[in-house]
Amino acid sequence: MQIERLIQMIFYLIDHKQVTAKELAVYFGVSTRTIYRDVNTLTLAGIPILSTKGTGGGISLLDGYTVDRSLLTKEEQQNIYQGLQILQATKFPNSELALRKIGAVFREALQPKWLEVDFSFWGSDDSEKIKISDLQEAILNKQVIAFEYFNSELQKSERQVEPLRLVFKSHAWYIVGYCQTKREIRIFRLSRIRGMQVKEKIFDRELPKDYSLKSQQSTDHLPVLKLKFSPEAAHRLYDEFSAEQLVAQKDGSYVVEFQAELNNWMIHYLLSFGKQVEVLEPESARVALKERVLEIAGLYQKEEGVEKHE
Template structure:
């Protein structure tokens, strides 16, 4: 994770005058080029890091600079601590605990008790998923391609080689946002569906992507894939439906029925999502979706008759 590496570099430079870029690269298991990109990021954030030439040269803070121990408040330190500990539930990072210890050293004040902990891992744990996320994180930081076999929502398997750009947590699932060399465009891959994941030696140049604009949302909501769904549900499920679809999408008709009108991409994933409600909802429109659900339920009935 770039954030914990940046924090660790700051703490290292605060605690020792100068350090070689190669030494930092080996410490964090990244390339020297990545370290210099990190230094540029820190400089842009206002941390005056310079490169010294000569026998005793290296990377260091500008002479006379001291970090104010109050640059981070106690509440801010606690927020960073919660974030790092929570993220560590999903991938292995040997540097996270070191960063946490160094953050404690910024101030001698006792930190407040942790009132919240975010556990991103599934129930029962998933060491395989955690290993995949860790591998992908390293590939992203070193800008190397990854190779895997992928099963889409329809169960179709294909072989992929991609340029990984970022890991995304969306809807309680982990995804890889990457440029697919086969499709020649960015795609979102569900990490749990990846098989035989390997890291290549092939390096790539990162493309300009505005991650803060969530480009995967725009691809998911492509007009050609969208269908408008209308369904009814019982009053006992009102709170759950309002929370899931938004109170603004829930109305009540003249007959007293609760109705939801929403838009979703029509694919196999949509039908599995709707069937997951079992008898809690009834799809009214569009008719072809209602008919397909009827057919799927008939097939299920044949299996269990």
């Protein structure tokens, strides 16, 4: 639309000071004739645009023309810009345009090059990135979403959910929504969702005002795991546990205690440390981990038996 292009052109000129008509034409995907018509329209609207011909000439705004920024401090301007950078990393709709506009308005206060945000995991491609725009559409338009979900035990189920909130918590994205299958509000981790579709079906439910994500994660009923980590595991411990949970031992090892559900996911998590971790308590966790290790060892013993037989 022309009005949107005209607004963008103003911010582009604020940011670049002086440009050629050809540069603007390429940027907006229109002809240079259209650019000159837009410049004339902006001039008639009272925007002080200068157009000079010849070598070194171009299109620019009158010196001193800008948008009033006096209501925000430089620190506040920087915080707004950083917030938009985070939104851009999530592929949030129109965030790039907003970032460009704010960057032009707050240019003097910003230092954008020090921060880069990327929520995708190492080795992922575009198909694995979070579809924030789809979820935004579903939440704002109150549309039901359908997907396959894999829980912590790797059990697959078909879900139809009324999405109520999108949450980023502890390195991961979650959907808080009313599960029509379970008939209650549930939390779904996005990385475990496959084949998500936004349906035409509309709902009118709202998230209860007294709802708290923290209240849904009570650990009162969970056992306390006591683990001993070797010094070689230190590089992971400070990434995955708080400093208060880590108790250094004289031999260089670390003891960690925390409450957690002893499920399939937790067993796999402990196994990821290999021989760098020993479960001290509870005994049920020691037994579960030992049984899983023996199962894995059994796979390789079978292979060795086949090789010897041959």
